[in-house]
Amino acid sequence: MSRPAQRRPGYPKINKDLFVLTYGALVAQLCKDYEKDEDVNKYLDNMGYSIGTRLVEDFLARSCVRRCHSYSEITGIIAQVAFKMYLGITPRVTCNNSSRNEFSLILEKNPLVEFVEELPPGRSALCYCNLLCGIIRGALEMVHLDADVTFLQDRLKGDSVTEIGITFLKKPEEKKYRRKK
Amino acid sequence: MAVCIAVIAKENYPLYIRSIPTENELKFHYMVHTSLDVVDEKISALGKALVDQRELYLGLLYPTEDHKVYGYVTNSKVKFVMVVDSSNTALRDNEIRSMFRKLHNSYTDVMCNPFYNPGDRIHSRAFDSTVTSMMTQVC
DSSP: OOHHHHSOSSOOOOOHHHHHHHHHHHHHHHHHHOSSHHHHHHHHHHHHHHHHHHHHHHHHHHHOOOOOOSHHHHHHHIIIIIHHHHTSOOOEEEEOSTTSOEEEEEESOOGGGTTOOSOOTTOTTOOTTHHHHHHHHHHHHHTTOOEEEEEEEOGGGTOSSEEEEEEEOSOHHHHHHHHHO | OEEEEEEEOTTSOEEEEEEOTTSOHHHHHHHHHHHHHHHHHHHHHHTHHHHHHTOOEEEEEEEOSSEEEEEEEOTTOOEEEEEEETTOTTOOHHHHHHHHHHHHHHHHHHHHOTTOOTTSOOOOHHHHHHHHHHHHOOO
16 A cells, blocks of 8 residues: 555654643543543543554554564563654553563653643542553554553552553463464 | 732633732732733733733732732733732842743643633642742742
């Protein structure tokens, strides 16, 4: 297709404030539409999932990453390439357990919450950046990896850092065999 | 250094007003209220020149016996009014100007908060602390 050829070598840039304000308006509108925080979180996650399933194609086309052989490699790529590419930040990666399928992305700085001082009153369970979880989940699913992505810590809720937890549910090998059948 | 700081919406109702607690609060409310007429006068007198020059600082609106009232208008017609003690001679025009600029920046951050509805009263903690720092700073 002609699409990749048309694309300029540098990524098209969009004003950061515009992006952050747009996301803020989106969340604020969802908060008006839904009374329960859980519903807002779910909706954000669903939206992110739809974005992720599409975005992964763009990501693979642009980044030219090789096949990953371990969960830690995958998480590293997400943190160092994907986050850098789309949000301009590089989260730290930590591994939580011995079976090496639970990882945490620790965001020291989150551009999405730049203007948000605190969660609105009565919305203490809101995950403001739940869209990110959905995106990661959707993108991983498109490369045949089932994962559970949730916020473990959130600066807006008074924690010192923002932490996104990724739990891989199945081994990639199993998936590979299934596809070969 | 300031004894009262107020933010007035385009339609001339207060978005935020705070004064030092030791003195009669109502007196400052009156003072700010009266100053709005002067602000309107200054804006209409400047007319188009204001838009062109982008000079938001209006300068001294009027002095009273023991206070001076300064004004500042954003391009969206939101007014900032600051009352300072007139015994405080160390306060120059330039300092007032920079204080207003700081206030304006802080106000912009409040406006950018997605959970703040434009036109509501300001309850932001960050804005509060900016104002507090301006009121307690010794000069």
